[in-house]
Amino acid sequence: MATDLSLDEARATSHRRADFQGLRAVAVLAVVAYHFGVPGISGGFVGVDIFFVISGFFITRLLLRDIEQDGRVRFLRFWSHRAKRLLPNGLLVVISVLAVSAFLLPSYRLPTIAGDAFSAAAFFANFHFAQQTVDYFHLDAPPSPLLHYWSLAVEEQFYLVLPVLVALSAVLSGRNARATVLTLLLLVALASFIGATIVMERSQPEAFFLPQYRAWQLAIGGLVGGLFDQRTLLPSFVRRICSLLGSLSVLASIFLLNDALPYPGWLALAPSLGTAALILGLDAGGYASAPRRVLAMPAMVSIGDMSYSIYLWHWPVWVTLASLWPTASGAMALVAGLVATALLASIAYFFVERPAHRMSATTLGHPQMCAAAAAGVLIVVTASYGAKLLPGRSDPAIRAMIAKASADHGPNYHNGCHVHYEDIAQPDCRFGDLGGPRVVLFGDSHAAQWFAAIVKAGTEAGWEVNAWTKTGCPTPEVTIWYPAKRSVYEQCNVWRRQRLEQLVNDPPALVILTNSTRYYGWIYDQAGRHPATRSRAELLWQEGFRQTTRVLTDAGISVIELRDTPKMYPRFKDCLSQDAWSACHRPREEALAGMTSPTMKSPLFAQIDLTDALCGPHLCWVAIGEKILYRDTDHLTATSAASLSDKFLELLATDAAGNER
Structure with missing residues (x-):
């Protein structure tokens, strides 16, 4: 999940606190466990909500720092960092899905998957899947191996809009733009949440997938990010209560919610506000230090470091296994899925994601990096379109x-x-x-x-x-x-x-x-x-x-x-x-x-x-x-x-x- 900055940026904004990495681990483990059918994790889908809040937190802090240090938003630098962070691994997964689909999955599914790849590479997967989900005839269709890109698209759309919002605030308020940005984020959060609860009454897919109805969660993260440096003004006992209640709210959401309930909507407040409270209170110490100690464990930090790669690879692995091995028992499929996810995510993290993180602007300037990112997207989009034209692999008579x-x-x-x-x-x-x-x-x-x-x-x-x-x-x-x-x-x-x-x-x-x-x-x-x-x-x-x-x-x-x-x-x-x-x-x-x-x-x-x-x-x-x-x-x-x-x-x-x- 595209929830954090590159490692150097994370250090600048939060000194790469181990407990924040652990919070990312909780989010991605919840999502993977839910998708893989681990018993008891009925609400693991809220991991995406946790990611949204974390994303809003870090991105808002980064942009406010730019305004207060430079007096303006450096758009090319911001977007080149996002491209460096998100695209190498993200496009690799799309290309890999196309290749696997062409050679391993039933060929009758290739045109549909190619269309999904097109939307994933072009950053509108959420709109694409929202439209598909309301179609009754898709209810029994095998899930797309790129379905999880809907949440990446929401974040990418947020990354396009938020810098403009912050830049306008700087024009209006100069270096004192923080208060203006926080006011705008509060208004966005209220309007988005009210809109989401209204639209839930007529169309859950729209409330679930579309950015205008998810913006409130990113805005909540942004509000916490804007106020984070003032958190010590709160009494210690208040921050400790935030840590404990936030932890309980997140865990209750993961274990007690389920996909038969009306979600998102009012129920989405629990993981979203819980994550926000947890971020504010994690370093409060005292009797509320247990959540931070758990999140800062080395294993949790390592999983958090790899959370984006794990999120990207786990779903295609699961869908592909289910297609190639449709009669496998739950336990066998779970073990195979976890092993394959760990292997592919590790390879992608160490050989693609981390090297891209470490690429500095001196290696490739911000304009050139943006141009390279655009070229990469264009190549994958073209490949997605071309995949529709590939000849089928199985017997044409059977496909017909x-x-x-x-x-x-x-x-x-x-x-x-x-x-x-x-x-x-x-x-x-x-x-x-x-x-x-x-x-x-x-x-x-x-x-x-x-x-x-x-x-x-x-x-x-x-x-x-x-x-x-x-x-x-x-x-x-x-x-x-x-x-x-x-x-x-x-x-x-x-x-x-x-x-x-x-x-x-x-x-x-x-x-x-x-x-x-x-x-x-x-x-x-x-x-x-x-x-x-x-x-x-x-x-x-x-x-x-x-x-x-x-x-x-x-x-x-x-x-x-x-x-x-x-x-x-x-x-x-x-x-x-x-x-x-x-x-x-x-x-x-x-x-x-x-x-x-x-x-x-x-x-x-x-x-x-x-x-x-x-x-x-x-x-x-x-x-x-x-x-x-x-x-x-x-x-x-x-x-x-x-x-x-x-x-x-x-x-x-x-x-x-x-x-x-």
């Missing part, structure tokens, strides 16, 4: 089959019948025999996947088929906490209520209900006002299903519940691209695990299970022969679903009570 399966959503996704996240109105979609008895397909995208099969069966059996499906919106009466938005999915509540009223007012002969049954991290607990625990989600789901079926059966409607589909390996496409397909099927027990418990038996409706059409006694198949069955981990392709239309033809021959039609 994977691409075709991935895009095989079915006609209901293109004719407007499937309702997407923001929409509520349900188009009047009628198919089959419009004069026959009416069946309604009702549910979320797991119902939508059966559209082609049910329409085909309905047409043959003389039924009129209505398709009522909505993204991420199950039919049980539960409130959904939508993870991609980090907000309550109110559009789902409205859509479901309107459809139930429509069914009661104009009852069909039959309703087929089917949904994803893996909503346990998505069900909102109205009592606790947060995503429900697994056991609580089970109870809410069961009660919600009872409410929905009671409404339908009380209206005299026959109901069939269709069991959810098995779930494939998250990276099954990688497996298909490079392995024998027999290695890509998933054990039946694993494929059916993690589902919300099947709903209760009832004489009021029938339950249909098509699992045996998709699984054998021991394996659930990702492909049969040369036909790929799934478009993503838990959605069938429209083609494979349509091949099971005979199962629905049998269903439509009788109603839910077993009466012949």
